[in-house]
Amino acid sequence: MPNIQKILLMQIHYTHNRCIPLSIAYIAAVLEKEGYSVEVYDPLPYEEYDIERKIVDFKPDIVGISCMSATFNKALGIAKRIKHANKNIPIVFGGIHVTALPKESLSNIAIDYVIIGEGEYTFLDLIKAVNNNEPLSKVKGLAYKKDNDVFVNEPRPLIQNLDELPLPARHLFPRWYFMRWMVMRGQWLNGTNMMSSRGCVYDCSYCASKVMFGRQVRFISPLKVVDEIEHLAKDYKIKAIAFSDDTFSLNEARAIEICSEIIRRKLNKKIKFRVQLRANTASDSLLKNLKEAGCIQVDIGVESGSQRILNLLNKAITVRQVRNAFSLFKKYNLNTCATFMIGNPTETTEEIELTRKLAKEINADYTQFFITTPYPGTKLYNDLSLNFNDLNFNLLHHGGVELKSYVNSKIPAEQLTRLQQELNNEFLKKSGLKMMLKPLLIYDTILLALQQPSLVKDAIVKAYKTKKIVELYRTFYEGHNFRRF
Numbered sequence: 001m002p003n004i005q006k007i008l009l010m011q012i013h014y015t016h017n018r019c020i021p022l023s024i025a026y027i028a029a030v031l032e033k034e035g036y037s038v039e040v041y042d043p044l045p046y047e048e049y050d051i052e053r054k055i056v057d058f059k060p061d062i063v064g065i066s067c068m069s070a071t072f073n074k075a076l077g078i079a080k081r082i083k084h085a086n087k088n089i090p091i092v093f094g095g096i097h098v099t100a101l102p103k104e105s106l107s108n109i110a111i112d113y114v115i116i117g118e119g120e121y122t123f124l125d126l127i128k129a130v131n132n133n134e135p136l137s138k139v140k141g142l143a144y145k146k147d148n149d150v151f152v153n154e155p156r157p158l159i160q161n162l163d164e165l166p167l168p169a170r171h172l173f174p175r176w177y178f179m180r181w182m183v184m185r186g187q188w189l190n191g192t193n194m195m196s197s198r199g200c201v202y203d204c205s206y207c208a209s210k211v212m213f214g215r216q217v218r219f220i221s222p223l224k225v226v227d228e229i230e231h232l233a234k235d236y237k238i239k240a241i242a243f244s245d246d247t248f249s250l251n252e253a254r255a256i257e258i259c260s261e262i263i264r265r266k267l268n269k270k271i272k273f274r275v276q277l278r279a280n281t282a283s284d285s286l287l288k289n290l291k292e293a294g295c296i297q298v299d300i301g302v303e304s305g306s307q308r309i310l311n312l313l314n315k316a317i318t319v320r321q322v323r324n325a326f327s328l329f330k331k332y333n334l335n336t337c338a339t340f341m342i343g344n345p346t347e348t349t350e351e352i353e354l355t356r357k358l359a360k361e362i363n364a365d366y367t368q369f370f371i372t373t374p375y376p377g378t379k380l381y382n383d384l385s386l387n388f389n390d391l392n393f394n395l396l397h398h399g400g401v402e403l404k405s406y407v408n409s410k411i412p413a414e415q416l417t418r419l420q421q422e423l424n425n426e427f428l429k430k431s432g433l434k435m436m437l438k439p440l441l442i443y444d445t446i447l448l449a450l451q452q453p454s455l456v457k458d459a460i461v462k463a464y465k466t467k468k469i470v471e472l473y474r475t476f477y478e479g480h481n482f483r484r485f
Contacts, residue, residue: 004127006037008060012071012078019193020177022244023095023119024066025168030120033166036127040172051078055085062090062130064115064123069097069375072105079110092126094119100211100377102143106150114143117212118198120165122156158213162198162220167228170236178236189272191240192232196225196258200246202278205314206341208377209246217250226261233270241273248275252286259293268294274335276300279317282325287332297335300325305358306351309344314379319358326362338364341372342423343408343416345380352411352419359427367427369420372407380407 009028011021021042028038041054063082067075079091094115098105102114115122122141129139136144141156159165170177170192178192197220199213232238249255262268274297275290282298290298300322304310307319329336340359342352359367374381384407408416 002061002130002133004036004061004131006039006059006061007031007064007127008039008041008054008058008062009064010041010066010075010078012065012067012075019242019244020168020170020173021066022168022193022195024064025170025173026165027064027094027119027123028169028172029166030124031127032169034124038169038172040169042173042177049078049081051081052085055082055089060089062092062127064092064094064119066095066119067093067097068095072097076108076110079108083110090130092123094123096208096212097376100208100375100381102152103150106143106145112145116141116143116152117156118159120159158199158216158218160218162218163224167231168194178238189240190237191242192236192238193242193244194225194228194232195244196220196248197245197250201250202247202316203314203379204316205312205379205383206372206375208375211377219251219254222254222257222261225258226265226267229262229267229271229273230265233267239271241271243273243275245276247278247281249277249281249283249286252281252283255286256289259289259295262293268292272296274299277325279321279325282328284328284331287328287334291332291334295334297337298329299337299339302338302358302362303341304344304347304351305340305355306347309347309351309355312345313341322358322362326364335366336362336364337366337368338362340367340369340423342369342420343371343411345372345383345407346410347408348410349415349419356423356426359423369423369427371416371420374407 007028009024011024024040028040031038039058039060041049041051041058063079065075065079075093079093082089082091090112091110092113092115093105093111098111098114099116102116105111105114113126115126118141122139125139126136126142128134129136136142136146137151137153140154143150143152145151178190197217199215199217200207200209201215201217203210203215229241232241262271272294275295276299279300279302282300287298302322303313303315305319310317310319326336326338338359340355342355355369359369372380374384411419
């Protein structure tokens with residue numbers, strides 16, 4: 001009889017990112033609470049995945065891999081390597097991509113199980129079912145293979161009381177996750193990310209959040225949110241926190257209650273944080289409380305300067321609300337990050353010009369443009385009637401040329417690419433220069449350069465090769481973090 005006791009969890013990254021993969025951190029915490037031995041395999045940025053050595057060293061009884069559409073092919077390649085190293089190790093895939101496409105994902109021989117939706121209790125029940133030789137059909141939220149057939153079980157109800165979850169198992173992650181990184185743009189601080197809610201009530205056509213969480217929002221209680229902030233400040237020496245909630249302000253009264261509790265415990269003197277908001281939820285009272293509680297950055301998805309496109313995307317905001325929101329951000333001296341999408345269905349170059357004008361008008365501290373991408377699980381993907389085999393998922397994050405014609409047939413793919421590059425050159429260079437000229441960042445850089453002069457040379461070489469001045473800072477600080485061990 002199988003006896004699963006040792007679990008290896010992995011999150012497949014598509015780029016350098018020091019945000020804790022909270023999904024597997026919560027799964028790990030639940031499994032540890034039940035007495036299982038859990039390890040997280042997470043190489044340093046740009047390191048090769050030496051998964052074979054990890055399999056030999058840890059000897060896991062089961063491996064869980066979390067991925068997105070942009071990393072699915074990479075994750076699949078790693079799964080095949082695991083099977084080659086030990087064909088008897090069962091492999092579980094989870095995440096938004098396989099949740100949207102469970103049957104298609106299980107068509108790959110290297111994948112044994114797929115967890116659909118939230119994974120904490122589905123993973124636990126899967127292990128218990130295997131260990132007790134119980135029918136897999138009883139595990140809600142699971143898809144699996146048996147006798148060359150694929151079975152998708154009934155959905156698992158969402159976790160209604162998020163307070164019941166243990167704190168994420170951050171202790172399983174490498175120390176570099178919490179070292180200086182740009183949690184706040186222009187400030188290098190010991191930081192991490194955390195969640196205070198799951199889900200979103202909105203139904204934007206390009207977003208797959210509802211595949212994982214439905215259109216229901218569940219909140220962690222304000223006291224527990226602030227307890228976690230206090231824990232991070234005390235036990236991890238964290239100075240900055242990025243909230244990963246889709247929208248921090250969906251319940252304004254609760255958001256203000258969190259701010260009040262932060263202030264009551266005087267944590268606003270120790271911690272800075274950033275949140276994601278929507279233009280239609282950015283009220284004066286909310287921003288006043290956020291500022292007093294230590295919030296210094298607001299991230300907002302504007303998407304378009306054309307009201308027709310906003311309506312088409314089902315964004316449920318107006319251009320006027322965007323303008324009003326950014327006026328309030330400036331009133332409270334909050335740093336702002338605005339993101340836009342171009343190449344939307346039926347969008348014209350004239351409407352892209354409206355987007356450029358709005359970006360210039362609101363003048364965010366950091367502005368970036370992306371090409372609209374049809375991720376599996378989104379209404380956009382379904383409306384385009386895309387086939388799983390049509391897309392090269394390696395290119396999804398980067399908006400590969402062949403993907404662009406799927407969404408917008410009015411603008412040639414090459415022209416769309418050029419427009420994106422022009423817009424990012426116009427706004428990112430300005431944002432980057434503004435960021436790099438901040439006195440605190442300059443002071444911090446000089447101090448570290450005196451401590452580790454060899455890194456200065458590495459940074460200059462990288463900046464010269466890439467022709468990007470921002471690489472001076474990025475290379476220097478990444479090198480600083482990773483050479484401290």
